[in-house]
Amino acid sequence: MSHVTRPDVPEISWFSALCDDDYEFLGVPDASLAASWPHCRDIVQAADRGGFDNVLLPSGYQLGIDSTAFAAAISTHTDDINLLLAVRMGEMWLPQLARQLASIDQFSNGRLTINIISSDIPGEALDSAPRYQRTREWMQVLRKLLDRESIDFHGEYVNLELDPPRVGTTTGTCPPFYFGGFSPAAKDVAAAEADVFLTWPDTVASVGDTVTEMNALARERYDRDILCGLRAHVIVRETEAEARAAAERLVSKLDADTGDAIRNKSLDAASVGVSRQAELRESAADDGFVEDNLWTGVGRARSGAGAAIVGDPDQVVAKLRAYQEAGVSAFILSGYTHQAECDLVAEHVLPAIEHAPIRPRFTSDLSTGQTTGSA
Template sequence: MSAKPPRFGIWALVHGSRAALQDPAEPYDASWGRNQTLVLEAERLGYDSVLVAQHTVNPHDASLDQLEAWTASAALAALTSRIEIITAIKPYLYHPVVLAKMAQQIEHISGGRFAINLVNAWNRPELERAGIGFPEHDERYVYGREWISVVDALLRGEVVNHRGDNFHIDGYQLRPADPFRARPRIYVGGESEPARALVAAHGDVWFINGQPHDDVARLIADVSARPRPVGQDALRFGLSAFVIARETQAQAEAHLEHLFALAELDKPLRERQKANIDPNVVMIQTFAQSPRVGSNGGTAARLVGDYDTVARRIADFHRAGIELFMLQFQPFEADMQRFAEEVAPRVRRLLFA
């Protein structure tokens, strides 16, 4: 079991609903106003973290709205007082010196509540149409590993002299330094072999995509056994999951079937999107193994059922080593409140009563 109590976070709705885009109960809304209200309510309800995914254009349909992650995160840092703000970054979109300075500034605005989520990209048009290019899977991880090594050192306040394949940096140092801790926390996503090597070397928390308990336990065992840099704390683990919790199992399964039916309306859009995704991304291969709703594994983690069943499954994941549960819902606001009031207290009783 994780040595730390479970934490619960939410995915910001940066590109609208997570399970189905054409839901009468949750009209499409990726606006700053909705996300601001959502995150402030999550903080009020006791959620510990918010993950702000980064896309410059909507990955489902370029004609749909898309929240900008880094400017929104800076605003959230100023508006909130307790919740951790985790912002995703695709290394090819920002030079490491520029990104490190932005991250350091949001760390100061938040009072030490900021974190980076390193994502090595999967949506081809986002980079190609900007003229950046879209290297092969493993090459993206080579680039990402060099990139994060520079960002890490800059965030620690070090004087950086770096000669690599992609960056040449001479005597760079960022000020003011972080007065709250050594540097903001670094989350890493991805489950391929290069991703696992990267997180073991540079990550603080590994984000695992939603999938069954035994598969998650095997992933944790694999990466936990890998060597860490001298002086680095033990790696911690997070899990993405879509939750459907209701008073009864039948009610939860009925809502799941409802979301499956709504998701069918998005099928033409998903088929177009599929052509833009790198087929070598392990996340995509994992998703193909079972039907699900939600992104990043969604309901594949099987957090669907009555309140007690969902709480028991979360407790089992925690005992396997998951500390942070990054959650999705639909309808988001109503089910986020339901989870905070009905499921989270049950989890804590199971683990600590």
């Protein structure tokens, strides 16, 4: 069964631009916004102060700074916010990865969550089926290691026998796994192994169809529950006209060749999910809106999540609630520039929506060491 319980209210998270993805004008590099310890630290601390539940720390190889090293550092410079650390399956020896993750969870006093990445490892390329099989095996063994279980696993990509590790998380159990992917192989792995399936921005109806599909896959194939989350950008201003003007300003200096180059830098640039974002962008109206308050212009210079919720505070809140009613239990939001938009969302959106972190099924009373059930 899943390691998390279904929440009554959504988790609302922010994003730290560890992969050189921060701009005042999309496609126009700005040295002051490049990924660095001070810049990304300031974004995470703004999200912590602003009351966000979690923050995604993305992983890149050619881009930005290392997510695992950053998570270890920022864990002691934040107070309440959970840390959603992106880790690439196959990139590191599994027992060492488990030690690092358990240590970071201890540094943060139990605030670690894990974003599973299944893209190619730099310098190699695998077809989809074997790559997701490797991801499946890594997720299975990593969960066991973080649950402090002994390992006797012999698969296609993992061949390991180990006693339970000494170092563990604060709860003694694996933090929640967040995972996204849109190919049949990716969805099957998510249904079997993930706690939260992440989808990219789409129409409310399409996101609802994805939630229905993933719930059915998890229950019918694997007799388990899965939560669904939405990764999207936000542009919120006091009026809709101001929000639309901010969106237009964001892409006002972007040319097509630069946008193509930015999109093609990512290791997942040819994935099924990225293709769907391109389809969404192509189906939009001339102003880039594909439905009320959903603008696809961000995708002109981004390989991943390519649409933004754009509007005044009431419109943005209404859109998030529409996605929630469609079955979304977690939101990972971002905006440009990341710290400025973080402050705007914290001011105008978070107070209007009841929200809370997704918690593991079990939490530990650190004062007694006893493990108890958690709602």
